[in-house]
Amino acid sequence: MAVTHPLVRIEGxxxxxxxxxxxxGIDLTVQQGQKISLIGPSGSGKTTLLRCINFLExxxxxxxxxxxxxxxxxxxHGRRVPMSDAELARMRAEMGMVFQRFNLFPHLSVLENVIxxxxxxxxxxxxxxxxxxxxxxxxxxxxxxxDAYPEQLSGGQQQRIAIARALAxxxxxxxxxxxxxxxxxxxxxxxxxxxxxxxEEGMTMIIVTHEMRFAExxxxxxxxxxxxxxxxxxxxxxxxxxxxxxRTRSFIRAVQEH
Amino acid sequence: xxxxALAKSLEMLPYFLKVLGFGALTTLxxxxxxxxxxxxxxxxxxxxxxxxxxPLNWVASIYLEIFRNVPILTQLFILYFGLTYVGITLPAVGxxxxxxxxxxxxxxxEVFRASIRTxxxxxxxxxxxxxxxxxxxxxxxxxxxxxxVAIPGMTNFVIGLLKxxxxxSAAAVPEMTFRAKMLVSETYQTNLIYFLLAIIYLALSxxxxxxxxxxxxxxxxxxxx
Numbered sequence: 360m361a362v363t364h365p366l367v368r369i370e371g372x373x374x375x376x377x378x379x380x381x382x383x384g385i386d387l388t389v390q391q392g393q394k395i396s397l398i399g400p401s402g403s404g405k406t407t408l409l410r411c412i413n414f415l416e417x418x419x420x421x422x423x424x425x426x427x428x429x430x431x432x433x434x435x436h437g438r439r440v441p442m443s444d445a446e447l448a449r450m451r452a453e454m455g456m457v458f459q460r461f462n463l464f465p466h467l468s469v470l471e472n473v474i475x476x477x478x479x480x481x482x483x484x485x486x487x488x489x490x491x492x493x494x495x496x497x498x499x500x501x502x503x504x505x506d507a508y509p510e511q512l513s514g515g516q517q518q519r520i521a522i523a524r525a526l527a528x529x530x531x532x533x534x535x536x537x538x539x540x541x542x543x544x545x546x547x548x549x550x551x552x553x554x555x556x557x558x559e560e561g562m563t564m565i566i567v568t569h570e571m572r573f574a575e576x577x578x579x580x581x582x583x584x585x586x587x588x589x590x591x592x593x594x595x596x597x598x599x600x601x602x603x604x605x606r607t608r609s610f611i612r613a614v615q616e617h
Numbered sequence: 618x619x620x621x622a623l624a625k626s627l628e629m630l631p632y633f634l635k636v637l638g639f640g641a642l643t644t645l646x647x648x649x650x651x652x653x654x655x656x657x658x659x660x661x662x663x664x665x666x667x668x669x670x671x672p673l674n675w676v677a678s679i680y681l682e683i684f685r686n687v688p689i690l691t692q693l694f695i696l697y698f699g700l701t702y703v704g705i706t707l708p709a710v711g712x713x714x715x716x717x718x719x720x721x722x723x724x725x726x727e728v729f730r731a732s733i734r735t736x737x738x739x740x741x742x743x744x745x746x747x748x749x750x751x752x753x754x755x756x757x758x759x760x761x762x763x764x765x766v767a768i769p770g771m772t773n774f775v776i777g778l779l780k781x782x783x784x785x786s787a788a789a790v791p792e793m794t795f796r797a798k799m800l801v802s803e804t805y806q807t808n809l810i811y812f813l814l815a816i817i818y819l820a821l822s823x824x825x826x827x828x829x830x831x832x833x834x835x836x837x838x839x840x841x842x
Contacts, residue, residue: 480747
């Protein structure tokens with residue numbers, strides 16, 4: 360049997376903004392096919408951690424490995440230097456990211472949003488990119504809106520298209536940054552349903568979320584963070600029902616009260 | 618004005634229009650050429666100001682402060698007369714294009730910089746997340762959106778430029794205002810000539826504003842409600 364290696368490995372990750380330390384030494388590994396939810400109070404650093412994994416934030420200290428390759432930096436004669444923009448872009452293309460505010464490109468139609476990466480970054484043919492995009496739009500239930508523009512769509516519809524846009528790059532893992540937090544309550548379900556289906560298909564996922572029931576039912580592992588540290592990590596049952604860590608218990612109690 | 622004098626003025630109208638018409642062509646050509654110089658250089662300056670490199674920021678800022686804060690007429694005189702002292706003689710039209718272009722670049726760079734900064738950072742981040750380099754994200758995502766934002770500012774600039782080119786008459790560039798002055802000293806029909814001049818400037822400005830408004834509408838992907 361081949362030696363399995365983690366898809367993502369994070370070692371001693373620190374991130375500060377000026378004098379404010381947001382991440383204070385994070386270690387985390389994500390295996391192929393795993394679904395990991397990051398939960399915790401706001402300001403706990405979970406979004407920053409996710410953004411570091413996509414290198415939208417540059418870590419202050421520590422290492423992130425994607426498929427055993429150091430992310431964002433190169434070792435030259437034992438010293439680390441920043442990667443070139445092109446190298447970093449290639450590594451980022453292996454991960455899909457879904458943002459809280461969707462960030463669809465407003466000057467492009469739905470279909471153009473989805474094929475932009477495949478055609479302009481991966482240099483695949485337009486015909487093939489369109490075929491794939493139509494499949495993906497079908498999958499997220501947005502095929503009828505392929506020629507619409509983002510501003511004509513609801514938040515839930517935009518977010519489903521954003522997921523299709525990320526999937527069009529055929530990523531090895533998907534990062535979700537509070538993907539439903541900006542949505543009206545009645546639109547949350549349609550996005551979670553798409554995410555759930557993706558999980559069932561075996562996609563590796565790292566999910567920052569406030570949807571506790573979703574996190575509990577979809578994740579293999581739940582990571583509870585507070586004040587820039589991982590307080591506790593384990594299967595959903597352990598975190599949500601059987602935790603012996605007081606910090607975890609009080610957070611779970613607080614979010615389950617309403 | 619007595620009737621015979623009015624009749625005499627109107628008799629000259631075709632001649633005035635012909636001379637001013639040639640002047641208008643020069644004015645438009647000068648405006649267009651200066652705009653091209655200003656837009657290209659202004660764009661480079663805007664990118665320099667937005668870049669993460671401190672030296673590039675400084676160079677662009679120093680340029681901006683010099684060209685924004687010296688009167689354009691002074692700049693024209695330096696280019697046209699002043700440079701002859703160091704052995705560079707520019708033709709009047711060349712000096713005017715350069716002068717308005719260099720000055721306009723300072724103004725347009727601010728228009729461009731402000732437009733680019735209005736584009737939400739999430740747009741660039743989304744572009745990076747699908748594997749785009751910084752340059753590609755700028756080119757495919759940020760600039761097309763920023764361009765639309767920049768249109769009103771650019772329109773203001775071009776209309777201002779069209780009118781400012783009248784200053785080139787001081788350096789004997791045969792644009793519209795210069796020709797109007799010549800006509801006045803030739804015929805003494807001061808009122809009629811300057812009235813015509815005003816009408817033509819107004820008409821050209823309105824035309825530019827109309828063209829810009831059309832372009833802006835065309836770039837709206839979705840009809841605005």
